[in-house]
Amino acid sequence: MTEPAEYVVRARGLRKRFGRLEVLKGVDFDLEAGRVLCVIGPSGSGKSTLLSCVNHLEKLDGGRLWVDGRLVGYRARGGKLYELKEREVARNRRHIGMVFQHFNLFPHMTALGNVVEAPVHVKRTPKDAAVARGVELLDRVGLADKRDAYPAQLSGGQQQRVAIARALAMDPRLMLFDEPTSALDPELVGEVLAVMRDLAADGMSMVVVTHELGFAREVGDHLMFMDDGVVVEEGRPREVLAGPRHERTKAFLSKVL
């Protein structure tokens, strides 16, 4: 017996331009709850922009996007779309965790400070409870002993794991990863991927923009290859990676592998 699919993200006809440059030229995709969608493609293909549109850090120029059944950035009423106020957008972002290529940890706060910041100041969780949960999350990413370290005192891999813990502290329903291992030294990539693998195994819904094809093959449920603002090819990661049908996909994979 199969349950009817529950979608965490549904996207239709997404368009985005920066000035005269069209970065997204009509992208559709769906993400079912508990699944991992991996997005690959050359730099400038629009994959990072796509991710930023999901939590409305970038405003769409066209198309519709729903997260958890809720339209992102707008309220539909009476045949019109009303743009949401900044405060409402911020509230909707709480349930979407994001991890950045360059970590973007807050350098003036300790690891634990980074993790408890949003729960305490956005969700108004009592400090004690937030700290207890923060320590638990740091332990989960293997950094319980680094709670009082400042980001500058941590390695890139450790910083990225703190960043993951920071995103998890808001109990997100969806996690967005924007090339989380691209800025890391090769020997530190594994520790971050391991945390992400655990997260996927725990049933977290994830959209991962990545160059780690091995991770995409192993952990991804679905793979999209993007180039020049469109989805060129998609399917089960193993199949796309083993037998790409499009020339552009073949060309890209031959360079990356």
Next chain:
Amino acid sequence: MTQTAYSEAQLDGGDEVVVPVRHPWRWAATACVVAVAALVAYALVTNEAFKWDVVGRYVLSPEILTGLLTTLELTLAAMIIGLVLGTVIALMRLSANPLLVAVSWCYTWFFRSIPVLVQLIFWFNFGALYKTITLGVPLGPELLTANTNDLITPMSAALLGLGLSQAAYTGEVIRAGIVAVDDGQTRAAKALGMSGFLVFRRIVLPQAMRLIIPPVGNELISMIKNTSLVSVVALAELLYSAQLIYSRTYQTIPLLVVASLWYLMVVSLLSVGQHFLERHYGRGQAR
């Protein structure tokens, strides 16, 4: 075949004594500086005109201490005006509203262009420009009317002159500090669901502070000294208090020394305070 410059014994670890490089010029420079310092000290101590006994008599006199207190009050108040107004000016300059940007730009241009001394005298004579100042609804009823000469005391003229021009400088410092914070910080904070003001207060401002504190510390030190300009509007701050005394006693140099000693003292204390403040806001930086 090349000749080796070492022996087998040296390869096994020689036991020669290491002779460090000598620096004769360092010693020469040191000797020069000591000689000049001794001459200056000699000139200070032996010149009767300094009248060190007079300096000693006045340095803790009530008149001077009251003046010092006024200088400190004035510095603090003008600096607070400068910081608060400067933050507003900086935020206006960074806003998305072109009118606010233009107003902020004009403010900075105007108050940075006119010398503080001119502004002080101007504010002090403001009564010649507007006899009364009225608070009320435009084209509607008047709520409060006051005679300008009652409002413009030496103190309020001083605060306007020093505070408004300070805001122009501080505004630029604050703006530079805010702009220097990486945009990724704002993105990360927003992604966590933080709203605009919270992002500014918790994430951007504390990081901007690290860049803002050192120049503002310098501005504060400048401000202490700039308050002496206020002597032109006859406000009895430190310099004017000293001037009042020497206009009676004709002991000009000793009283200027008294004022200078206090300026030195206050600025030194502030420098120590600045050091600790910088250390606080520098936390988390790679050491």
